[in-house]
Amino acid sequence: MTDIKATLLAQHIETPSWAYGNSGTRFKVFAQKGVPRDPYEKLADAAQVHAHTGIAPTVALHIPWDKVDDYADLARHARELGVGIGAINSNVFQDDDYMLGSVTHPAKRVRRKATDHLLECVDIMDATGSDTLKLWFSDGINYPGQDDIRARQDRLAESLAEVYDRLGEGQRFLLEYKLFEPAFYATDVPDWGTAYAHCVKLGPKAQVVVDTGHHAPGTNIEFIVAFLLREGKLGGFDFNSRFYADDDLMVGAADPFQLFRIMYEVVRGGGLDPETGVAFMLDQCHNIEPKIPGQIRSVMNVQEATAKALLVDREALAAAQAEGDVLGANAVFMDAYNTDVRPLLAELREERGLAPDPMAAYAKSGYFEKIVAERVGGQQAGWGA
Ligand code: LRH
Ligand code: MN
DSSP, rough: OOOHHHHHOOOOOEEEEEGSSBBSSSSSSSSOOOOSSSHHHHHHHHHHHHHHOOOOOOOETTTTTTTSHHHHHHHHHHHHOOOEEEEEEEOOOOSSSGGSTTTTTSSHHHHHHHHHHHHHHHHHHHHTTOOOEEOOOOOOOTTTTOOOHHHHHHHHHHHHHHHHHOOOOTTTEEEOOOOOOOOOEEEEEEEEHHHHHHHHHHOTTTEEEETSSSTTTOOOOOOOHHHHHHHHHHEHHHOOOSSSSSOOEEEEEEEHHHHHHHHHHOOOOOOOOTGGGGGGEEOOOSSSSSSHHHHHHHHHHHHHHHHHHTOOOHHHHHHHTTOOOOHHHHHHHHHHSSSSSSSHHHHHHHTTTTOHHOOOOOOTTTTHHHHHHHOOSOOOOOOOO
């Protein structure tokens, strides 16, 4: 049990700055009281999640949603709050120029503009001390014949190579794939295979990020995780959950068993070992629920799935698998999943001086009432779409 506790104590989950701002759907973005007005306030809210869970020490930024005059000062502010700046997320999906694509656009001028934004994000990594650039491209086409699918891959590869060459010592980029939306016929990075192939061609500083909401229904995501880990190409996760499409709901909320199966392949593949460098990031939108408690609950959902995955009796499982004992092996797996790990995690929190129930502790802290009273006026943060 001690090493399981040690592994859980060392767990590191990264929360996304945009989860603390207003978000919604094309139908409506509901504004909520106390929402941050700038990246400094977003970091303060993220620090609450770390303060109550003990395992959320970094915050991913999204550019330009988190644009500031002095990124080094923002990083200093984060340190003062007891957190750090994590992955820098590029944004080449909200400018009118990108209607027909960004780095894959037919026009060289637009491709240049998009690639320059990606390079600017590396400058921001230098300023904040972040070692990870996360690249997601909304690029794609809506109708057959609209553009040349192969030529768009050539354009993508050209831009990725330029960004790859710009990466400094200890820096990497994670390429994110997504089956569809906003493109509805062909997306230029639609699946793990396309992302993997581009990353293998580029080299060791390029890895794949698995956003759990970006697959076709029925996709066995834990297989992709096992495969990419085996190849040393799993750079990280964008954790969330969904019932239908890219719903960006709280991780583990829609399918806690899937999250357990994913975390088991992470454990089995050495993905929790810090040197493997897998980034466990949340990528969610709390459209109708309070945002900081939503992040705390999400971090706890990953922690619970991880604890259950660590409780799988690997020896008994390997023995049953070797004997072809199908039901026996499945029973060993389900025993861990059906184990209530909440008492273990409450104990772990108390051992490190935290309250056993982070949700109750945050509610009792009065922080929400404080920010609602303080954050009057100004422009609430959002996706700026
Ligand atoms: C795209 C995505 C990507 C982000 C955005 C916030 O759907 O998952 O990771 O940049 O959401
Ligand atoms: Mn994502």
